[in-house]
Amino acid sequence: AQKVTQAQTEISVVEKEDVTLDCVYETRDTTYYLFWYKQPPSGELVFLIRRNSFDEQNEISGRYSWNFQKSTSSFNFTITASQVVDSAVYFCALSEEYSNYQLIWGAGTKLIIKP
Amino acid sequence: DTGVSQDPRHKITKRGQNVTFRCDPISEHNRLYWYRQTLGQGPEFLTYFQNEAQLEKSRLLSDRFSAERPKGSFSTLEIQRTEQGDSAMYLCASSSGGKETQYFGPGTRLLVL
Numbered sequence: 001a002q003k004v005t006q007a008q009t010e011i012s013v014v015e016k017e018d019v020t021l022d023c024v025y026e027t028r029d030t031t032y033y034l035f036w037y038k039q040p041p042s043g044e045l046v047f048l049i050r051r052n053s054f055d056e057q058n059e060i061s062g063r064y065s066w067n068f069q070k071s072t073s074s075f076n077f078t079i080t081a082s083q084v085v086d087s088a089v090y091f092c093a094l095s096e097e098y099s100n101y102q103l104i105w106g107a108g109t110k111l112i113i114k115p
Numbered sequence: 116d117t118g119v120s121q122d123p124r125h126k127i128t129k130r131g132q133n134v135t136f137r138c139d140p141i142s143e144h145n146r147l148y149w150y151r152q153t154l155g156q157g158p159e160f161l162t163y164f165q166n167e168a169q170l171e172k173s174r175l176l177s178d179r180f181s182a183e184r185p186k187g188s189f190s191t192l193e194i195q196r197t198e199q200g201d202s203a204m205y206l207c208a209s210s211s212g213g214k215e216t217q218y219f220g221p222g223t224r225l226l227v228l
Contacts (some may be wrong), residue, residue: 043221045206049159061126102160102171106157
């Protein structure tokens with residue numbers, strides 16, 4: 001069973017539009033961590049955010065914001081006023097005590113920002 | 116802090132040859148991870164080290180793969196008798212502990228002809 005689901009394989013928007021990337025997870029643990037990473041065409045995975053299961057506060061960092069909702073097991077990522085440089089594959093990942101905190105990855109969402 | 120570095124960045128080899136990749140983690144990070152990523156897929160876990168001890172290996176890691184971290188600092192991943200199916204991006208990451216964030220290097224792209 002897939003533990004991290006990123007249902008959107010590819011999203012394409014025009015620059016300056018807002019876009020939300022969905023992430024749904026499954027876990028039996030009460031202690032777990034959720035992550036988002038960005039992978040631009042160069043290939044390097046860039047860490048964006050880490051959230052623990054006890055902190056449901058939404059987070060904003062510049063144009064990026066994250067909405068963590070335990071009730072729906074979701075950890076969605078929104079880019080406001082998208083820019084061409086945001087084009088990349090974005091991965092959501094889960095680490096849980098049950099799996100010895102090994103990262104469990106979603107399949108990724110390819111985001112294309114058109115000028 | 117300098118980030119995670121990997122060498123080489125690209126490697127082209129012929130089937131049957133051996134290749135070795137190196138990863139230098141962020142200094143003071145005691146955990147080091149190796150992943151493999153093929154086109155259009157997420158990273159797949161291969162193995163990880165806590166200091167110099169290799170604590171877990173994935174079933175993906177066949178007998179042709181071996182990893183070392185002899186002094187608990189840099190690590191090497193060797194693939195013997197490469198096959199075309201080994202063509203992938205090999206990613207290294209490090210963290211300061213099991214629960215902590217993994218930071219990734221730029222990866223080594225391997226192409227086996």
